[in-house]
Amino acid sequence: MKSLTSKYGGWAIVTGASSGIGRSFAEQLARAGMNLVLVARSEDALQQTAKELHSRYSVQTRVLALDLSDSIARETLDLETLDLDVGLLINNAALEQRGAFVRHTPNELSDAIEVNVTAPTELGQRFGKRFVNQGRGGIILVSGSIAYQGVPFLANYAATKAHQVILAESLYYELRPHGVDVLGLSPGLTTTPMVGRLEQAIKFSRIGVMQLQPEYVAAVGLRQLGKRPSSVVGAQYKFFAMLTKRLMSRARGAWLFGFLMRIAFADKSLLNPSAEDATSDFKETILLDRSSSRIANRDCELACSK
Numbered sequence: 001m002k003s004l005t006s007k008y009g010g011w012a013i014v015t016g017a018s019s020g021i022g023r024s025f026a027e028q029l030a031r032a033g034m035n036l037v038l039v040a041r042s043e044d045a046l047q048q049t050a051k052e053l054h055s056r057y058s059v060q061t062r063v064l065a066l067d068l069s070d071s072i073a074r075e076t077l078d079l080e081t082l083d084l085d086v087g088l089l090i091n092n093a094a095l096e097q098r099g100a101f102v103r104h105t106p107n108e109l110s111d112a113i114e115v116n117v118t119a120p121t122e123l124g125q126r127f128g129k130r131f132v133n134q135g136r137g138g139i140i141l142v143s144g145s146i147a148y149q150g151v152p153f154l155a156n157y158a159a160t161k162a163h164q165v166i167l168a169e170s171l172y173y174e175l176r177p178h179g180v181d182v183l184g185l186s187p188g189l190t191t192t193p194m195v196g197r198l199e200q201a202i203k204f205s206r207i208g209v210m211q212l213q214p215e216y217v218a219a220v221g222l223r224q225l226g227k228r229p230s231s232v233v234g235a236q237y238k239f240f241a242m243l244t245k246r247l248m249s250r251a252r253g254a255w256l257f258g259f260l261m262r263i264a265f266a267d268k269s270l271l272n273p274s275a276e277d278a279t280s281d282f283k284e285t286i287l288l289d290r291s292s293s294r295i296a297n298r299d300c301e302l303a304c305s306k
């Protein structure tokens with residue numbers, strides 16, 4: 001079997017490399033001898049990762065602290081890597097969202113779409129073009145096992161992940177004749193900081209799902225790249241995907257996931273789509289802001305009068 005470097009060249013880009021699955025991809029690529037461009041917003045975490053990987057595996061690294069919801073940042077990633085022999089792109093960064101769809105603000109919804117859909121699509125196009133021109137390359141689009149049916153109460157997040165699978169499955173065939181491998185990687189629930197945040201509201205243990213390890217997910221991704229258009233990670237999640245894809249209607253699949261989410265959500269108020277509820281949260285924030293600014297003004301008046 002060809003090594004990753006002989007197949008894809010010397011450099012890989014990993015977005016969302018500061019933690020979780022992205023951090024594991026970076027570690028495994030470094031172990032395979034690939035130099036790394038590490039991308040996320042948290043510069044300190046990226047620098048720390050870069051330092052560790054360099055000292056452990058003697059690979060070169062380039063840290064780019066970028067917010068991928070910004071189109072200029074996406075262009076910067078392209079421009080700042082023009083001098084490198086990049087052959088692999090791991091599109092992994094994403095923002096999670098939870099709770100009733102109408103409770104989210106329009107900005108929250110569009111931020112997730114920018115990071116989870118627009119960024120991987122645009123980077124896929126930019127680097128896909130480079131890879132086609134050089135006649136070799138690989139792109140992994142990290143999706144999720146929830147991408148195969150509607151998921152009530154994780155609606156926007158699941159929809160963004162569905163986009164990744166369809167894009168990857170289409171590009172697998174489109175780019176393959178040009179020497180470019182594409183994989184849609186759909187992990188099940190994986191122990192990462194993202195799941196830590198979700199678990200503040202959703203108790204996944206209530207629905208009996210098992211958690212995968214990020215190292216395992218990244219290893220499966222690198223192993224499956226070039227072999228198939230998309231891959232669900234984890235036996236339990238493969239079973240769920242098979243159930244909703246082959247044995248159930250799409251409507252029944254969405255119903256099943258809605259049922260499971262109703263059980264798993266610990267904070268049931270997040271399931272309530274009532275606009276009044278969302279507005280009252282919003283009002284509370286404004287009242288808090290107003291009262292803290294009143295306190296700040298009073299403190300300032302006291303200080304200034306001294």
Ligand SMILES: NC(=O)c1ccc[n+]([C@@H]2O[C@H](COP(=O)([O-])OP(=O)(O)OC[C@H]3O[C@@H](n4cnc5c(N)ncnc54)[C@H](OP(=O)(O)O)[C@@H]3O)[C@@H](O)[C@H]2O)c1
Nearest residue numbers: 016018020021040041042067068093094144189190192194
């Ligand atoms: N964990 C799971 O159960 C699970 C299941 C299925 C699929 N996935 C997918 O796996 C991928 C990795 O998630 P994870 O679980 O490893 O979560 P994570 O540890 O929270 O990682 C998310 C990464 O994305 C980066 N990121 C977020 N917003 C960004 C932005 N605007 N610009 C640049 N980078 C940004 C984060 O870094 P900064 O905050 O420093 O920017 C972080 O490095 C995601 O695509 C997720 O949807 C996860």
